[in-house]
Amino acid sequence: MNHLAAVLPSVATPLFAGLLSSPVGVAHYLVVGAILFTAGVVCMALKRNALGVLMGIELVLNGANVNFVAFSSPYLRGEGAASLGLDGQVIALFVILLAAAEAAVALAITLNFYNNHATVDIDRAEDLKG
Amino acid sequence: MMIAVLASSMSMLGSTLLPISGPMAAVNWHSVLFLLFAAVACACAVAVVLADNVVRMAFYLVLSLASTAGLFFLAGAEFVGAMQLMIYVGGTLVLLVFGVMLTAQAPFVAIKTSSSDRVLAGMVGAALLAVLLQAAFRVEPWRRPAVAAEAAPAATPIGMALLGVRVDEPAAGVPAAAVRSGYLLPFEIVSIHLLVVLVGAAYLARAKRRRTPRAIDVAASSVGPVVEARQAARSSASALVSGGGR
Numbered sequence: 001m002n003h004l005a006a007v008l009p010s011v012a013t014p015l016f017a018g019l020l021s022s023p024v025g026v027a028h029y030l031v032v033g034a035i036l037f038t039a040g041v042v043c044m045a046l047k048r049n050a051l052g053v054l055m056g057i058e059l060v061l062n063g064a065n066v067n068f069v070a071f072s073s074p075y076l077r078g079e080g081a082a083s084l085g086l087d088g089q090v091i092a093l094f095v096i097l098l099a100a101a102e103a104a105v106a107l108a109i110t111l112n113f114y115n116n117h118a119t120v121d122i123d124r125a126e127d128l129k130g
Numbered sequence: 131m132m133i134a135v136l137a138s139s140m141s142m143l144g145s146t147l148l149p150i151s152g153p154m155a156a157v158n159w160h161s162v163l164f165l166l167f168a169a170v171a172c173a174c175a176v177a178v179v180l181a182d183n184v185v186r187m188a189f190y191l192v193l194s195l196a197s198t199a200g201l202f203f204l205a206g207a208e209f210v211g212a213m214q215l216m217i218y219v220g221g222t223l224v225l226l227v228f229g230v231m232l233t234a235q236a237p238f239v240a241i242k243t244s245s246s247d248r249v250l251a252g253m254v255g256a257a258l259l260a261v262l263l264q265a266a267f268r269v270e271p272w273r274r275p276a277v278a279a280e281a282a283p284a285a286t287p288i289g290m291a292l293l294g295v296r297v298d299e300p301a302a303g304v305p306a307a308a309v310r311s312g313y314l315l316p317f318e319i320v321s322i323h324l325l326v327v328l329v330g331a332a333y334l335a336r337a338k339r340r341r342t343p344r345a346i347d348v349a350a351s352s353v354g355p356v357v358e359a360r361q362a363a364r365s366s367a368s369a370l371v372s373g374g375g376r
Contacts, residue, residue: 021156024164027273030266032168032201034259036194039175042255046248048241049184051229055191058222059175062198065214073205075160077271086287086298090313092202092210093288096217097320101327103222107229108334115338120233121241 026077029070036063050110050120054103061099068092164204171197182240188227195219209285292317 040059047053070076072088114120174194181187195218202211267273287298294314 020161020165021158022161023158024161025272025274027266028164028168029201029205030272031263032172034262034266035172036175036198037262038255038259039172039179041258042251043179045254046179046243046251048243049238051184051226051233052187054226054229055178055187058191058218058226059178059194062195062218065210066198066201069202069205069207069210073207075204075206086291086296089207089210090288090291092207093213094316094320096210096213097324100217100222101324103225104331105327105334107225108331110229111232111335114233120238 024076026070026073029066029073029076033063033066033070036060036066038063048121048123050113050122051107053122054106054110057106058099058103061095065092065095068095160204164201167197167200167204170194171201182242184230184239185234188223188230191226192219192223195223209288 036059040056040061040063043056043059044053045056047056068084068088068091072084072086072092074083077083110120113125117124171194174190174197177190178187178194181190196215199211199214199219202208202214287296290297291313294312296312
């Protein structure tokens with residue numbers, strides 16, 4: 001620990017001194033939410049496995065949840081900024097519940113497709129188009 | 131409350147274990163924990179995109195969602211963080227892992243995407259990320275450091291709000307005369323929605339009985355004389371009915 005205490009400031013001071021010593025705000029949480037959302041969108045667009053697409057949907061909903069919780073938080077609000085208060089947390093709870101329901105139905109559809117076509121490759125699901 | 135206790139205990143831990151020099155004394159442990167959880171969440175989300183094996187994707191997704199629950203705890207939303215751990219990590223991800231195991235035949239564990247698609251998706255994702263980051267840093271009050279706040283535990287106000295009664299203080303920036311509605315109707319809608327989804331998922335994923343044409347042929351041939359007699363009786367009865375109609 002002494003070694004860490006000696007090394008950490010010299011290495012990380014130019015880059016992380018501001019981040020480590022100043023409190024985080026809403027913008028930090030928004031960056032995390034943006035990265036999760038983008039990763040989810042790219043995952044939905046890129047994966048050929050149907051379960052990979054479902055995981056991308058979970059990531060997108062999770063990024064939106066991070067934003068809701070950040071805007072509702074009493075700890076992150078700057079001076080003079082408005083807050084969602086409790087509403088953001090309740091909406092985040094609803095999003096979690098709807099994501100669970102969506103995952104259940106989508107997984108049932110995927111298993112049904114797997115039983116009928118013996119594959120989970122969504123590029124081979126062409127006879128599903130109306 | 132919990133965050134303050136956690137931060138103070140961590141700083142006490144630091145002051146007893148570490149010889150406090152100048153820069154280490156100024157470390158904000160709330161920010162350190164935030165950076166830790168945020169780094170794990172973002173790195174595992176990117177790893178979900180980059181991994182080809184679907185089992186590893188599920189594992190990285192578990193790590194990412196659990197770190198996000200840690201971020202919720204740091205933001206003061208203890209109840210939402212606990213629900214994230216219980217419903218998402220404990221329920222939805224177990225469901226997904228069961229789906230992975232049920233469909234994990236050898237050719238489907240790792241389905242490759244073509245490299246041109248990867249490049250195109252990377253460009254689109256970078257553009258989307260640039261737009262979102264610009265929006266995140268644009269509003270001035272979001273970038274300011276947070277003011278010290280003392281907040282009550284959120285489980286009781288959330289439960290009362292779901293019953294339609296608001297017991298929490300109005301948020302800063304909201305006029306006091308604004309109508310603050312409860313969440314009784316959305317709560318009921320979500321309840322019915324979960325019931326319908328439960329029935330629908332059980333109906334979609336049920337085990338079907340196999341009725342091959344071969345078995346039907348065998349059954350028909352074994353009861354052939356009975357069927358013929360029944361058809362003869364039906365044709366005579368229909369002739370009788372049509373004749374009576376005339």
